[in-house]
Amino acid sequence: xxxxxxxxxxxxxxxxxxxxxxxxxxxxxxxxxxxxxxxxxxxxxxxxxxxxxxxxxxxxxxxxxxxxxxxxxxxxxxxxxxxxxxxxxxxxxxxxxxxxxxxxxxxxxxxxxxxxxxxxxxxxxxxxxxxxxxxxxxxxxxxxxxxxxxxxxxxxxxxxxxxxxxxxxxxxxxxxxxxxxxxxxxxxxxxxxxxxxxxxxxxxxxxxxxxxxxxxxxxxxxxxxxxxxxxxxxxxxxxxxxxxxxxxxxxxxxxxxxxxxxxxxxxxxxxxxxxxxxxxxxxxxxxxxxxx
Amino acid sequence: xxxxxxxxxxxxxxxxxxxxxxxxxxxxxxxxxxxxxxxxxxxxxxxxxxxxxxxxxxxxxxxxxxxxxxxxxxxxxxxxxxxxxxxxxxxxxxxxxxxxxxxxxxxxxxxxxxxxxxxxxxxxxxxxxxxxxxxxxxxxxxxxxxxxxxxxxxxxxxxxxxxxx
Numbered sequence: 093x094x095x096x097x098x099x100x101x102x103x104x105x106x107x108x109x110x111x112x113x114x115x116x117x118x119x120x121x122x123x124x125x126x127x128x129x130x131x132x133x134x135x136x137x138x139x140x141x142x143x144x145x146x147x148x149x150x151x152x153x154x155x156x157x158x159x160x161x162x163x164x165x166x167x168x169x170x171x172x173x174x175x176x177x178x179x180x181x182x183x184x185x186x187x188x189x190x191x192x193x194x195x196x197x198x199x200x201x202x203x204x205x206x207x208x209x210x211x212x213x214x215x216x217x218x219x220x221x222x223x224x225x226x227x228x229x230x231x232x233x234x235x236x237x238x239x240x241x242x243x244x245x246x247x248x249x250x251x252x253x254x255x256x257x258x259x260x261x262x263x264x265x266x267x268x269x270x271x272x273x274x275x276x277x278x279x280x281x282x283x284x285x286x287x288x289x290x291x292x293x294x295x296x297x298x299x300x301x302x303x304x305x306x307x308x309x310x311x312x313x314x315x316x317x318x319x320x321x322x323x324x325x326x327x328x329x330x331x332x333x334x335x336x337x338x339x340x341x342x343x344x345x346x347x348x349x350x351x352x353x354x355x356x357x358x359x360x361x362x363x364x365x366x367x368x369x370x371x372x373x374x375x376x377x378x379x380x381x382x383x384x
Numbered sequence: 385x386x387x388x389x390x391x392x393x394x395x396x397x398x399x400x401x402x403x404x405x406x407x408x409x410x411x412x413x414x415x416x417x418x419x420x421x422x423x424x425x426x427x428x429x430x431x432x433x434x435x436x437x438x439x440x441x442x443x444x445x446x447x448x449x450x451x452x453x454x455x456x457x458x459x460x461x462x463x464x465x466x467x468x469x470x471x472x473x474x475x476x477x478x479x480x481x482x483x484x485x486x487x488x489x490x491x492x493x494x495x496x497x498x499x500x501x502x503x504x505x506x507x508x509x510x511x512x513x514x515x516x517x518x519x520x521x522x523x524x525x526x527x528x529x530x531x532x533x534x535x536x537x538x539x540x541x542x543x544x545x546x547x548x549x
Contacts, residue, residue, distance in 0.1 A: 252504075255504070256504065260503070260506050260507070260508055261506065262506075263504065263505065263506035264505065264506025264507075264544055265506070266506075267505050267506060268506075293459075301459070301460070301463050302459060302463070303466075303547075309466045309545055309546060309547050310466075312462070312505070312545055313459065313462045313463070313466065313545075316458070316462055316501060316502075316505065317458065317459050317462065319501060320458040320459075320494075320497075320498065320501070323497060345501075345504075348500075348501065348504050349497065349501060352496075352497055352500045352501070353497065356493075356496055356497070357493065371493065372490070372493055372494060372497070375486065375489035375490055375492070375493055376489075377479070377480075377489075379489070379492055379493060379496075380496060381479070381492070382496055382499075383492065383495070383496075383513065383514040383515055383516065
């Protein structure tokens with residue numbers, strides 16, 4: 093089983109002292125959650141699990157270990173591996189300080205929050221996993237288990253296209269309804285592997301052109317700013333949408349940006365290849381010229 | 385408690401100034417407010433030339449000088465709309481003429497995206513424009529501002545993304 097192999101690899105790494113910390117998942121308080129786990133001793137490896145609820149993207153925790161003297165091992169699913177590529181490309185972590193253990197991901201499940209465990213096989217996939225096109229890690233040092241077949245995903249831009257077809261006032265009303273719910277908890281930013289600035293502009297003091305109130309114009313500004321900041325760098329892991337306590341369709345904004353970038357500057361999938369520059373970090377002399 | 389006004393010293397009576405002293409400058413019709421981010425090296429000089437050449441254009445644009453059009457943060461644009469701008473213009477050097485060699489190539493990519501994002505959020509894309517205006521193009525500055533003012537006048541005041549009515 094994958095869990096046993098994970099434990100064996102983690103034990104081996106920790107006993108040999110190749111890594112200082114292993115980041116994985118452990119069983120949470122309830123049957124439907126598996127939470128991040130940080131271990132540094134071989135006898136702790138029995139806590140490690142991999143099941144249908146390991147939705148957390150662990151890559152961002154690497155930022156907490158970037159100054160560690162030892163290597164850090166992290167378990168990566170398909171989306172997490174792209175997130176590691178994101179951090180490497182942003183020069184946030186260095187490749188020789190991380191040890192990646194790839195896990196081909198069958199897709200994580202969305203569970204009803206009931207006290208009694210339910211039949212796991214019958215549960216639906218998470219929204220982010222339904223849209224996932226890269227279940228296999230693109231970057232790893234060692235792989236656990238066999239690669240899963242590439243999935244045929246439903247058109248990921250369908251929701252964006254449906255919204256684009258509406259009138260300006262309808263779109264504004266749709267987003268207004270969404271942003272009114274936003275509580276500015278910054279969960280989307282905190283979980284996002286592309287939001288890896290040491291100091292976020294929304295935390296900065298003294299920028300009086302950047303409001304911190306929780307009202308409609310400011311939440312609009314927050315969402316649009318975040319969309320522009322991760323533009324061309326979003327790896328489509330869908331974590332922002334998963335962690336949003338108000339259930340806002342954040343990926344509908346990010347996918348719109350990705351769709352536009354693909355249309356304007358050629359197809360680009362962030363986090364797939366370390367050598368490709370993000371589209372807003374580069375330019376071509378013959379870019380589309382709409383402004384004259 | 386009441387104040388005995390009889391006991392207070394008499395104040396000189398204030399009289400309104402003569403009606404003819406100040407001409408009535410309140411506009412008869414609504415005029416748009418456009419925030420223009422002008423690159424220091426090209427567009428600001430272009431606007432200067434338009435002024436020096438005594439070219440007439442509507443007094444709708446408030447220019448903010450930026451070192452390069454690439455300095456214009458997308459947040460500046462959202463903030464301008466929040467604080468009551470009816471339109472935003474970003475103007476810089478023509479591609480290839482950037483004082484910093486490549487700044488405006490990044491501007492071009494960023495704001496093509498930004499305009500589409502604003503449209504997706506329900507803004508009219510005509511309210512946000514980017515233009516290339518060089519230091520010798522005073523007449524082009526005049527024409528761009530005139531055109532944009534007319535467009536936005538037709539659209540009416542912006543009520544979207546506003547901080548307050």
